[in-house]
Amino acid sequence: MALPGLDISDSIDTAASLEREIKPFQEFRFEVAPTNTVTIKIKTESPGTAELFGTELSRGTPYTFTGCKSAIYSWTGCTLIIEGSPSVEYIAEETPMSTYLNLHIALEKLRFAASDCPPTADGAQGPRILLIGPPDVGKTTLCKILTGYSIRQGRKPMVINLDNGGEGILSVPGTISAASFGSVMDVEDGFGNSPMSAPSAIPVKLPLVYYSGLETPESGAARYKKLVTRMSVAVNSRLEEDIESKNTGLIIDTPSFENQANGDLISYIVAEFSVTAIAVLGSERLYNTMLKSFATSPGVTVVKLPTSGGCVDRDPPFKKACRDAAVKKYFFGDEKCTLSPYTVTVEFDSPTFALWEVVDSTIADAKTNLSFLPIGEDESSLQLEEVKRLSPGDIDSRFENLIVAVLQVDAKDAGAKEVGESAVLGFLYVQEVDEKARRMKVLSPVPGRVPAKALLVGKWPEGMFLT
Structure with missing residues (x-):
């Protein structure tokens, strides 16, 4: 009923609840402002399943999102219940998920081959894939998808984040990090949490972290290369002790590379981590540059991948809000885990x-x-x-x-x-x-x-x- 003198309802605090039916091979894309909160769950009566960047959603479990631009994909079709008001929401029919799945299958074949080799053989090393491309083309999203699919296959990938100017993986912005993923990822938090002074519903990861303190590798190229070298030495030492991670291989996320000047840095990363595959997203020019650069490197395969239509440019204020939220979470936690x-x-x-x-x-x-x-x-x-x-x-x-x-x-x-x-x-x-x-x-x-x-x-x- 309307309040006297005001054209509003007495139930204005009740969040709107919407249902969205996703057909097979469709994707529900949504954006949530840093100051807003949206809850999404698969309808209990819905027969299908859905996943968010490679991690499957449990039917009937509510997931809360804030300050993100994300997408939920379904191979079988399902019905979603959305509570709250996303700033943007729509259903997309054209997605690159089939191509990403094919890439995962190709990596799995290499992992099976590595698993059949003796532990001491060089062939026991799984594929090592490097993801490169311009800003906001979905490199970190693809990193999550490949990691999520690998975990669901019972694998244990080593994920390496070399993007010191991004939001950070299992750490605060301004760092590079590496961690072995042997358990399911968090739907809401993506890669999950590193150890904090409170319990977590998802098993925490123990990352190795180096602090760059600069926005781009070019701002301190010499030191950045040294940190990459230290990281590669530590990762290779860990893989020698963890045959399961060695068989699974590496998934490496990188800063934004989009011009000829980055070629030397890419070659350095490839050499340090013994990369076997380079996946280029969102840049035909960069793809052809990589083909020429590694034409004489028989152990390196270069592939071109499409960019999702859901990838949008994130403006500086949004990126700043995400960085601040990541740092604040490190010290104060979030709604699920409050820290003091x-x-x-x-x-x-x-x-x-x-x-x-x-x-x-x-x-x-x-x-x-x-x-x-x-x-x-x-x-x-x-x-x-x-x-x-x-x-x-x-x-x-x-x-x-x-x-x-x-x-x-x-x-x-x-x-x-x-x-x-x-x-x-x-x-x-x-x-x-x-x-x-x-x-x-x-x-x-x-x-x-x-x-x-x-x-x-x-x-x-x-x-x-x-x-």
Whole structure:
């Protein structure tokens, strides 16, 4: 009934409930704003099934989505119940899912061949596929699909994220990471969660994380390559101990590659991880460039894949909101798992305190800082500097609202080489910097003092307000 004097109903808080019937080989695409929430489930009476990026949805189980652009595909047809108001929602008939399934089947044939080889034989190594392409063509989505299908086949893929400018996989933005996936992925969270101080419905993964602290590999190409090398050494060592993951192989997600200048970096990644297949999405030019580059490499196959019509350009505000949400989730959790971070004071003059900063080695940044070079130094010396240690006088309010990586090297013994190539223990969030008192307040996901480890602050992700 209408309220007196107002043309609204007394049930305005009730979320709208819609039903959408998906026919076989159709896809329900939807977008949800970061400030909105939508719940979707398969109707209990519906005979069919559906999946979200390779992970099957349980019938009758509600799944909550916020701040995402996603799609639910059905091979058999089903009925969805949607509660809430997606900003965009429609059913698509043309999808590349059959092509992606064919790619998965081709990888499975190679995995079967690897499984039949003796554990010590070189042939026991499964396929290693590298996903490349321009921005917003679905590389990470395809990575999820291939991972989900592999897990459903009983496999144990090693997933590697080399996109330091993205939202992060099992970590915060600004990092590269690797993890072995032996259990089902989370429909709502995609790749799932890394260990936090609360239980999780989906088994957590234990990722290996390196902090880049820059938006693009080109901003610090030399250090990025070193991190890729360290990652490849660690991954190969793990595969030698885990024959199941070795037989399954690697699925590697990458930053946005779209021009000739990225060729050297792609070749470096291919060599370090012994890549056997390169899948190019969304760029005919990049595909032909890869064909020419690896024409003399008999062990590398280059394939071209179509881009889904559901892939849309994500504007900078949306990407910024997603990055902020990823960092906020690390410290505060989400609706399913609320966390309470601890406020810790860090003294600059403490003997166990060592704060380092990532240096942007691009030419533009080098020219900006030429006036600060010592006498006798030139521009080339600045470009070679990848990280620098900060004195207490260099730490000011510009570091507020940034994240700081806690590294696996001791603060006292760490040099530039160790800091620049060290893996990560965890992250802190800088709330306040008191220059006069020479201390700062940080948020920590665990109680107690900040460990006596080297701290590294970068320029990415940019400042965010979490509290």
